[in-house]
Amino acid sequence: MLPETLILLVVLASLVLYAVLAGADFGAGVWEFTTALQATERERSLLYGAIGPVWEANHVWLIFVLVLMASAFPAAFAAACSALWIPLLLALAGIVFRGVGYAFRSYAAGAVRQQALWGGVFALASTAAPFFLGASAGAIASGSLAVAESGRFEGDFVLGWLSPLSLFSAFFAVGICAYLAAVYLAREAYQASEHDLVARWRQRALSTGLWVGVLSVAGLAMVAMEAKPLWRGLALRGLPFMGCSLAAGIFSLWALWKMRFTAAAVGAPAAVAAVLLGWGAGQYPLIVPPALSVETARAPEAVLRAVLWVALGGMVLTIPSLAYLFYLFKIDRRKRPSHEIPYAGTAASPGLRR
Amino acid sequence: MENLMAARLQMAFTLGFHIVVACFGVGMPVLMLFAEWRFLRTADSGWRMLAKRWSKAFAVLFAVGAVSGTVLSFELGLLWPEFMAVFGSVIGLPFTLEGFAFFLEAIFAGIYLYGWERLGPRAHLWSGVPVAIAGLASAFLVVTANAWMNAPTGFELASRKVVSASPWRAMFNPAALPQATHMVIAAYIVSGFTIASVYAGSRLRKGESTYRRRAMALGLGLAASFSPLQILAGDWSAQVVAKTQPVKLAAMEGQFRTQPAAPLRLGGWPDERARATRYALEIPGALSLLAYGDRAAVVRGLDEFSPEDTPPVAVVHVAFQVMVAIGSALFFLSVWAGVRALRLRDLPPSRLFLLAVLASGPLAVVSLEAGWVVTEVGRQPWIVQGVMKTSEAVAQARGIPWLLAVTLGIYAILAAGTIAVLRLLAREGAQEAGSAS
Numbered sequence: 001m002l003p004e005t006l007i008l009l010v011v012l013a014s015l016v017l018y019a020v021l022a023g024a025d026f027g028a029g030v031w032e033f034t035t036a037l038q039a040t041e042r043e044r045s046l047l048y049g050a051i052g053p054v055w056e057a058n059h060v061w062l063i064f065v066l067v068l069m070a071s072a073f074p075a076a077f078a079a080a081c082s083a084l085w086i087p088l089l090l091a092l093a094g095i096v097f098r099g100v101g102y103a104f105r106s107y108a109a110g111a112v113r114q115q116a117l118w119g120g121v122f123a124l125a126s127t128a129a130p131f132f133l134g135a136s137a138g139a140i141a142s143g144s145l146a147v148a149e150s151g152r153f154e155g156d157f158v159l160g161w162l163s164p165l166s167l168f169s170a171f172f173a174v175g176i177c178a179y180l181a182a183v184y185l186a187r188e189a190y191q192a193s194e195h196d197l198v199a200r201w202r203q204r205a206l207s208t209g210l211w212v213g214v215l216s217v218a219g220l221a222m223v224a225m226e227a228k229p230l231w232r233g234l235a236l237r238g239l240p241f242m243g244c245s246l247a248a249g250i251f252s253l254w255a256l257w258k259m260r261f262t263a264a265a266v267g268a269p270a271a272v273a274a275v276l277l278g279w280g281a282g283q284y285p286l287i288v289p290p291a292l293s294v295e296t297a298r299a300p301e302a303v304l305r306a307v308l309w310v311a312l313g314g315m316v317l318t319i320p321s322l323a324y325l326f327y328l329f330k331i332d333r334r335k336r337p338s339h340e341i342p343y344a345g346t347a348a349s350p351g352l353r354r
Numbered sequence: 355m356e357n358l359m360a361a362r363l364q365m366a367f368t369l370g371f372h373i374v375v376a377c378f379g380v381g382m383p384v385l386m387l388f389a390e391w392r393f394l395r396t397a398d399s400g401w402r403m404l405a406k407r408w409s410k411a412f413a414v415l416f417a418v419g420a421v422s423g424t425v426l427s428f429e430l431g432l433l434w435p436e437f438m439a440v441f442g443s444v445i446g447l448p449f450t451l452e453g454f455a456f457f458l459e460a461i462f463a464g465i466y467l468y469g470w471e472r473l474g475p476r477a478h479l480w481s482g483v484p485v486a487i488a489g490l491a492s493a494f495l496v497v498t499a500n501a502w503m504n505a506p507t508g509f510e511l512a513s514r515k516v517v518s519a520s521p522w523r524a525m526f527n528p529a530a531l532p533q534a535t536h537m538v539i540a541a542y543i544v545s546g547f548t549i550a551s552v553y554a555g556s557r558l559r560k561g562e563s564t565y566r567r568r569a570m571a572l573g574l575g576l577a578a579s580f581s582p583l584q585i586l587a588g589d590w591s592a593q594v595v596a597k598t599q600p601v602k603l604a605a606m607e608g609q610f611r612t613q614p615a616a617p618l619r620l621g622g623w624p625d626e627r628a629r630a631t632r633y634a635l636e637i638p639g640a641l642s643l644l645a646y647g648d649r650a651a652v653v654r655g656l657d658e659f660s661p662e663d664t665p666p667v668a669v670v671h672v673a674f675q676v677m678v679a680i681g682s683a684l685f686f687l688s689v690w691a692g693v694r695a696l697r698l699r700d701l702p703p704s705r706l707f708l709l710a711v712l713a714s715g716p717l718a719v720v721s722l723e724a725g726w727v728v729t730e731v732g733r734q735p736w737i738v739q740g741v742m743k744t745s746e747a748v749a750q751a752r753g754i755p756w757l758l759a760v761t762l763g764i765y766a767i768l769a770a771g772t773i774a775v776l777r778l779l780a781r782e783g784a785q786e787a788g789s790a791s
């Protein structure tokens with residue numbers, strides 16, 4: 001296979017990992033946002049504790065997507081940045097405030113007012129970030145960005161990104177994040193034997209899961225009407241992915257229903273991954289449709305080769321480290337970093353995290 | 355304000371913010387690992403407390419560094435789409451490598467920060483080592499990309515399109531090694547002196563304690579051992595600038611006329627209208643000697659270049675003077691600290707010494723920023739020296755001045771939040787230290 005195709009696959013894989021890992025971190029914030037008034041301290045502690053050790057590593061997948069695009073497909077990167085400059089800036093603001101909101105909240109232990117303030121910032125920003133990232137993805141998928149053959153953006157800098165599909169994707173992305181987070185949190189609560197929290201997160205996961213399922217069918221209909229070229233690509237190459245997504249989604253709901261939380265925590269991200277892979281397959285070889293394709297946007301051969309080798313070599317170091325991180329904090333539950341979790345060890349949380 | 359000016363200010367401001375925080379990402383892990391190592395060796399829990407306290411401060415700064423760095427990754431595309439469209443591929447390699455450095459840093463920071471009770475003492479110490487290495491690597495790598503903008507090599511251009519490139523040659527451009535070395539040392543100096551300065555302040559205000567004494571000694575030790583090296587690295591940088599960017603050298607030195615046996619000017623004010631640098635203390639022949647290793651060598655002056663290709667001289671010259679003056683002052687402070695450590699070990703430090711250490715942190719940050727002004731403003735009007743003008747690279751979108759205003763607001767909130775949280779941590783730390791001693 002050609003190096004540019006392989007790099008594109010690495011980009012797509014990183015995007016998938018970003019969506020299913022960092023997406024859930026955003027989702028936790030979405031829940032914090034929508035349940036701000038009813039959440040108990042114990043619930044919060046589960047939610048914030050789940051993100052703590054992993055969110056920064058999860059965030060790096062996005063950086064990785066950006067650098068790979070900028071290095072391997074510079075023309076497409078520049079065109080997308082010009083055309084999507086408003087939604088990307090808004091997403092960026094969300095990412096910034098989500099990160100510092102979380103960190104400041106965690107380390108402001110003791111100062112109740114500051115902590116509440118940063119918790120609020122975290123919740124709002126966690127919702128904004130996937131919303132605008134989703135909008136950006138939808139704007140690209142719609143194929144209606146006014147990018148010329150030369151890579152210049154000739155549309156309107158303020159409103160050029162808006163389309164029904166981009167708005168739909170914005171809400172869809174938030175929904176996906178909320179679903180992933182609810183599924184993972186149900187699993188974490190189950191492992192920590194927090195039975196009332198299990199019930200709550202399971203119920204939330206089931207209801208958002210159904211909603212997201214309905215939305216995705218609506219989304220397909222919208223693609224069929226609004227983005228004809230993508231629809232044709234999907235019909236040509238994307239059908240298996242759409243089928244997998246549907247199956248995995250239904251499987252995850254069934255697993256939730258049956259209280260098989262680890263199975264659900266496999267099925268839900270698989271469904272999300274299949275949507276993104278299907279999008280990639282349907283759109284290939286275009287990167288920023290209609291004008292910029294793999295062929296027109298790619299970097300010189302030597303750069304592609306160097307970047308590809310570095311990317312593969314780097315994975316050899318990164319993947320095992322990442323696996324260890326997740327093993328340590330998501331699978332091996334023996335000891336918990338009690339001193340780092342806000343509220344743990346206070347009277348309000350007896351029996352949390354053994 | 356037009357787009358170009360606003361975009362430049364935006365870039366300068368966000369980079370100037372990130373760079374300070376990023377320095378702590380490079381230096382703090384070394385300090386906290388050293389303290390933890392001392393704890394393992396001595397079983398003195400005071401060291402462990404120090405390591406834990408610093409790891410919390412590091413966690414906050416790391417998060418701020420990560421988000422402010424993310425802003426930069428987006429900005430390269432959002433503000434300079436032309437630059438990225440044409441040259442993104444050429445400097446893609448160091449950025450891709452840096453992506454992995456970020457991964458390792460973030461992964462092991464997660465393990466280290468949340469693993470105090472999950473890992474054995476030795477394993478925990480080791481889990482911090484990749485953080486220190488990856489921090490160093492990311493600083494090094496990103497600066498090679500910047501160095502490429504100063505000394506672009508490793509690509510062929512035809513009608514504004516890169517037709518072939520050798521990414522490794524681009525990465526190891528002539529400015530890469532000296533600049534990256536100088537930057538990494540700067541990161542250690544900045545974090546060491548800043549930490550020392552914090553504890554010098556509390557010793558002055560609140561009196562002596564073992565905890566404060568140790569903390570200051572550690573920071574000072576790191577910074578003082580690197581500051582002599584920084585002068586050598588700076589000299590190396592200057593020699594490379596003399597070769598690759600003679601205009602920049604002339605601006606740094608306020609050298610208007612081409613002349614043999616050029617003098618080194620200390621201080622002074624370049625008067626661009628009169629084409630002369632006034633009020634400077636001149637050391638005859640020293641510039642020729644430092645830049646080319648020969649007292650008689652000819653140094654090219656600004657007048658040899660067309661005015662539209664020269665940077666603003668006064669800014670570059672003054673920034674350079676500030677960096678060198680502070681660099682020298684920090685060197686003398688380091689010698690003083692070294693003498694104290696070897697000869698006067700048991701005597702309490704004089705007030706004057708503590709005041710000097712108190713000043714060293716902010717001064718180091720100022721010289722860091724001044725150094726970047728020299729590099730970046732000194733390269734103007736080019737974004738890629740001799741190849742692409744900054745004005746050709748800028749985004750066409752409307753509203754960049756508004757963006758700048760919003761950004762300033764957001765960063766003010768970030769800075770205020772960071773300071774508030776660090777102060778909370780410090781207060782908590784003072785209480786713990788108080789109850790422990």
Ligand code: HDD
Binds near residue numbers: 533540585680681721
């Ligand atoms: C703690 C910070 C610090 C200190 C004490 C010094 N510098 Fe520096 N200097 C930097 C921090 C810095 C920097 C911010 O890190 C720069 C900006 C770009 C770079 O590579 O390093 C820099 C750039 C820089 C450049 C321009 C490189 C270029 O444009 O390619 C020169 C010539 C020097 N320095 C020389 C010196 C000398 C002779 C010093 C000795 C007294 C010195 N610096 C002390």
Ligand code: HEM
Binds near residue numbers: 362363434727731744
């Ligand atoms: C890979 C590293 C870097 C890249 C790609 C980069 C890129 C740029 C670009 C595109 C500009 C705008 C054009 C210009 O005015 O020069 C700029 C300006 C500037 N950058 Fe850099 N930069 C890098 C590193 C840094 C760092 C680490 C700093 C430190 C604070 C810095 C400080 C500045 C300053 C002060 C300006 C403003 C120059 C002016 O106003 O004339 N740069 N940089």
Ligand code: HEM
Binds near residue numbers: 373425
């Ligand atoms: C154009 C210039 C730059 C860009 C695009 C950039 C980009 C980034 C990004 C995306 C991150 C976040 C990684 C994460 O999520 O963990 C980051 C963090 C970091 N950057 Fe930069 N950076 C630039 C300049 C610099 C420079 C000049 C240094 C040199 C000291 C530096 C050192 C670091 C370090 C050490 C971190 C780790 C975070 C921390 O410890 O706080 N960066 N940078």
